[in-house]
Amino acid sequence: MTDDEEVALYDPTGEVVGSAPRSVVRARNLGHAASSVVVRDPMGRVYLHRRTTTKDVYPGLLDFAAGGVVLAGEDPAVGAVREVEEELGVSGVPLEPRGVTHYADEHTDHVAVQFVTTWDGPIRWQPEEVSWGEWVTVEELVRRLDEEPATLVPDSRAVWSATVRSWAADQVPLEQGWDNVTTLVEGRWVDRVARRPEAESGLLAEVGLLTLLAEGLPLEVPRPVVLDQDPLRVRHTLLEGTAVDPLALTAADGRLFARFLTALHATPPALAAEARCPSASDDARHRIAGVARFRDVVLPALPAAVQRAGDSLLGRVATVREQALCHGDLVAEHVLGHHGHLSGVIGWGDARVTDPALDLAWALNATSGPFAQAVADGIRADGDVRARSRDWWALAPWFEVEHELEREVEGRGHGDADAHGEDLQRAHRVLVDRLLWWQGA
Structure with missing residues (x-):
């Protein structure tokens, strides 16, 4: 001009x-x-x-x-x-x-x-x-x-x-996980900041993994980027949809979910390593340490009638069998639906190389019959895979009980021993009910 x-x-x-x-x-x-x-x-x-x-x-x-x-x-x-x-x-x-x-x-x-x-x-x-x-x-x-x-x-x-x-x-706190503080920003983006420095590696692995995986999956997934380094903050666009109702899922949903799992579990090991996801050897060490903690902390707190079943369950999940890149936390709140159809999968903080039956725990054991059958048919789940999926579903409440026991100990140290009693009792009931279900399966 x-x-x-x-x-x-x-x-x-x-x-x-x-x-x-x-x-x-x-x-x-x-x-x-x-x-x-x-x-x-x-x-x-x-x-x-x-x-x-x-x-x-x-x-x-x-x-x-x-x-x-x-x-x-x-x-x-x-x-x-x-x-x-x-x-x-x-x-x-x-x-x-x-x-x-x-x-x-x-x-x-x-x-x-x-x-x-x-x-x-x-x-x-x-x-x-x-x-x-x-x-x-x-x-x-x-x-x-x-x-x-x-x-x-x-x-x-x-x-x-x-x-x-x-x-x-314009920031609204979302449901918080154990590892990250999660915030909805301007109604459009989701920010996460690690609660502890050691949790930052998981956020970075998630950024790398989803950048590599997103285009090849049949469901939408977050595509996080690093916004800040100190402290580390990652952001992704809010995905459309809300958490699914497990009992309302259809056979068509199950077929789509099976295609998603098939694509995810077929991820080449080199790609998982490039994304710095926990490896198969990491998984083996994690299982050993986790089972040891559960034996020391959770098992003694169980009623005598289910302690033998609990000990047997821990022995089964400690055994490493098939390995693949997995989401690691596929439950209803991490599976989104939009306009009556599956639309996306969030909550990738536990992604790692582990037993692919872990990704079937919720899908085969806590959803509608048509959905579960379609998933099982789509991935050709045999009896052993189904049994391992039940193992992982039975193990899920143990993490919550362990967490609540730790909070109870911390509460005693600060003079509020009863502060977490109700949460612990609820988590304990879920664990016992799940073990009884597993025992009778």
């Missing part, structure tokens, strides 16, 4: 009142309009760029909105499309209108016509406009607004600060 191009003049209410050459608008600080487009990527990060030192206003400062003056006779929305393509190479995506705000200081007096867009392509700087840029999280942008305001252009700060802060504040 040259200094001679005609710029539309606007009053503070957003009404066009004339036009003037760009050079005159700048020299006399006349009221005009300017597009202001915040570009976000599919994970919600914002593109932050540095203006060149030759810009006529705010040279060399950082900006998180692309845009420019509205020309005489130009629709502001058309100008926004033109400007964001010229400055950053963003094109062919819809711009969402976000309102109009008046801004004025000693350098500029304009009506900011605001837009937000999402872009997952390459950024291409206009050399005359942009000298540098990077994607930053909303939290990082808020930090810069609070701690380094002088580095950011003042009009974007004034126009967008409330919106950016509202994005950062």
Whole structure:
């Protein structure tokens, strides 16, 4: 754009009142309009760029909105499309209108016509406009607004600060797991942060694994990316659907689920290793350690009538047989349905190389008959596979009892010995009932 191009003049209410050459608008600080487009990527990060030192206003400062003056006779929305393509190479995506705000200081007096867009392509700087840029999280942008305001252009700060802060504040805690803190962000993304440093390796393995697996699976799975390193935070787009009702699942659902398991369990070992998933040798060590803990902590707490069955169960799951890459925690809350059909699988934090019958524990033993039969037929489950699936389903409550026993001990140490008693009793009843079911199967 040259200094001679005609710029539309606007009053503070957003009404066009004339036009003037760009050079005159700048020299006399006349009221005009300017597009202001915040570009976000599919994970919600914002593109932050540095203006060149030759810009006529705010040279060399950082900006998180692309845009420019509205020309005489130009629709502001058309100008926004033109400007964001010229400055950053963003094109062919819809711009969402976000309102109009008046801004004025000693350098500029304009009506900011605001837009937000999402872009997952390459950024291409206009050399005359942009000298540098990077994607930053909303939290990082808020930090810069609070701690380094002088580095950011003042009009974007004034126009967008409330919106950016509202994005950062839009966080809702989700059901929490033992390893990670999980949050729904802006109703669109799921963030997870490890509760302990040692749990970070599992998050990183999940990022690598699902990046490699997603395209080859017949159900949608999260595609997490690393947003922050310290502390580690990963994010994925919220998948459509809700947790399935196990007893409402159909034979068609079972056939689709069987195809999913077949594809997952056929994953080459080299791919699992590339994703840094726990290996078969890791699984063997984990089983030995887990069985030892259960024998020491959980088994003595069982009624005498089921202790022998419990001991027998532990012996069976300690034996390593077939091995494959598995999800590791396929239960109703991790299997999603949408519009009456299976749609996705979440909860991949326990993915590892282990007994594939573990992925059948819930599917064959806690779902509707048509679904379970279709799954068994689809994967050609023989008697041994079915028996091992029952072993794993019987073992599932042991982890909860162990967890509640540990919480009870911790509670005694802090003077609240009865705080977790009810949860422990409930978990204990489930374990005993499951063992009785297993014993009679």
